[in-house]
Amino acid sequence: MTLLLGDIVPDFKADTTTGPISFHDWIGNNWAFFFSHPADFTPVCTTEMGRTAQLADQFAARGVKPIGLSTDSVEEHLKWIEDVNDTQNTTLRFPIVADPDFEIAKLYEMIHPGESQTAAVRSVFIIDPDKKLRLSMTYPMSVGRNFDEILRAIDALQTGDAKGVALPADWRPGDRAIIPPSVSNADALVKFPQGFEEIRPYLRTVYIDEA
Structure with missing residues (x-):
């Protein structure tokens, strides 16, 4: 198995x-x-x-x-x-x-x-x-x-579940998160009213601690 x-x-x-x-x-x-x-x-x-x-x-x-x-x-x-x-x-x-x-x-x-x-x-x-x-x-x-990595990974998993985000390389609590490409800009503005940065259409980052 x-x-x-x-x-x-x-x-x-x-x-x-x-x-x-x-x-x-x-x-x-x-x-x-x-x-x-x-x-x-x-x-x-x-x-x-x-x-x-x-x-x-x-x-x-x-x-x-x-x-x-x-x-x-x-x-x-x-x-x-x-x-x-x-x-x-x-x-x-x-x-x-x-x-x-x-x-x-x-x-x-x-x-x-x-x-x-x-x-x-x-x-x-x-x-x-x-x-x-x-x-x-x-x-x-x-x-x-x-x-340190085990705790960081747990934080990332739990944050992703709670906030509906993805987490970038080397992410730690307090860093910017990533809005999944499956979420439209219109929906992202509703979900993250604090605003987000669009680096590329597929790469949008947000401070979730500001929500």
């Missing part, structure tokens, strides 16, 4: 460090940041788990629930969390899924044989409240994720 943007993500039941979950029920009406790591007690993974914990308030402010996964057991996860908290000066509270039989990792295509037959690569899935996949990224085992 290939998981494509816009697809409903597969549901699953699993044991986690905070107890058993049914994934769709666990997401509820929130967004989810579902991410995998190769193994517990490894250096890059430790920094990523710590960074996710450090950003708990940032995720919560966006209505996003983080959840990790590796092909280790709950017992191993719980022991490792102590190391994460100690070395990264944080308190990790989000769940980490145990997947010792690789069932969920295979369901979400986290096992890439060119990297490993048993360990998950660094997959990222941003999932909306409708349980649809909105963004996916895959990092190799040796490279940690850019959490």
Whole structure:
């Protein structure tokens, strides 16, 4: 199965460090940041788990629930969390899924044989409240994720949904957004009474914070 943007993500039941979950029920009406790591007690993974914990308030402010996964057991996860908290000066509270039989990792295509037959690569899935996949990224085992980009991408997705706009390269909150070509100028003036700049007929930008 290939998981494509816009697809409903597969549901699953699993044991986690905070107890058993049914994934769709666990997401509820929130967004989810579902991410995998190769193994517990490894250096890059430790920094990523710590960074996710450090950003708990940032995720919560966006209505996003983080959840990790590796092909280790709950017992191993719980022991490792102590190391994460100690070395990264944080308190990790989000769940980490145990997947010792690789069932969920295979369901979400986290096992890439060119990297490993048993360990998950660094997959990222941003999932909306409708349980649809909105963004996916895959990092190799040796490279940690850019959490600034993960938060920026979430901001862009949520802004696009709320305002009906597209977001340009390197966009950050407060920057100009793009009016989709499918919106006529007449409709754009109604939707964005603050006005917009027409750089080309297909490229119109607007400050949505002025709306």
